[in-house]
Amino acid sequence: MSRVIHVAVGVVRRGDGKILIARRPKHLHMGGLWEFPGGKVEAGETVQQALSRELREEVAIEVQQLQPLVEIRHEYPEKSVLLDTWLVTAFSGEPEGCEGQETAWATVQGLENYQFPDANQAIIKAIQTVEN
Numbered sequence: 001m002s003r004v005i006h007v008a009v010g011v012v013r014r015g016d017g018k019i020l021i022a023r024r025p026k027h028l029h030m031g032g033l034w035e036f037p038g039g040k041v042e043a044g045e046t047v048q049q050a051l052s053r054e055l056r057e058e059v060a061i062e063v064q065q066l067q068p069l070v071e072i073r074h075e076y077p078e079k080s081v082l083l084d085t086w087l088v089t090a091f092s093g094e095p096e097g098c099e100g101q102e103t104a105w106a107t108v109q110g111l112e113n114y115q116f117p118d119a120n121q122a123i124i125k126a127i128q129t130v131e132n
Ligand SMILES: Nc1nc2c([nH]c(=O)n2[C@H]2C[C@H](O)[C@@H](COP(=O)(O)OP(=O)(O)OP(=O)(O)O)O2)c(=O)[nH]1
Pocket: 007, 008, 009, 028, 029, 030, 034, 035, 036, 037, 038, 039, 040, 041, 054, 079, 081, 083, 117, 118, 119, 120
């Protein structure tokens, strides 16, 4: 069994309740699917530091306030991931896809209209729960 990849994932929520999603570049694992921005936690980083760094690098925003949402363990055929997922309730800057990715704001209901990697179904469930 290969090791579990620790991933910091941000569910960025705007004042009107919409959630930021981005499309994964085609050449990456799960390429072409939509995701919540984030990436691998590097050695010596806390998950919060990794999340702030990834959101700065991928979508050019600064995290101001966050709370833990859910931790999802998922086994893909090619790798195992731990999606350490945080709800970002305040941020500065206007999100843009720094690596040329498409980005969008979706309502919580509307998330069902986008194609995500399999592991994300559990994240979407957690978002729906927090909204109620
Ligand atoms: N960021 C993110 N990753 C996800 C989601 N759902 C999901 O299964 N994953 C998986 C895909 C990848 O195997 C892994 C995250 O890796 P990543 O490609 O975002 O990592 P990274 O930004 O550090 O990228 P890199 O430096 O390795 O290119 O987690 C999601 O909603 N957001």
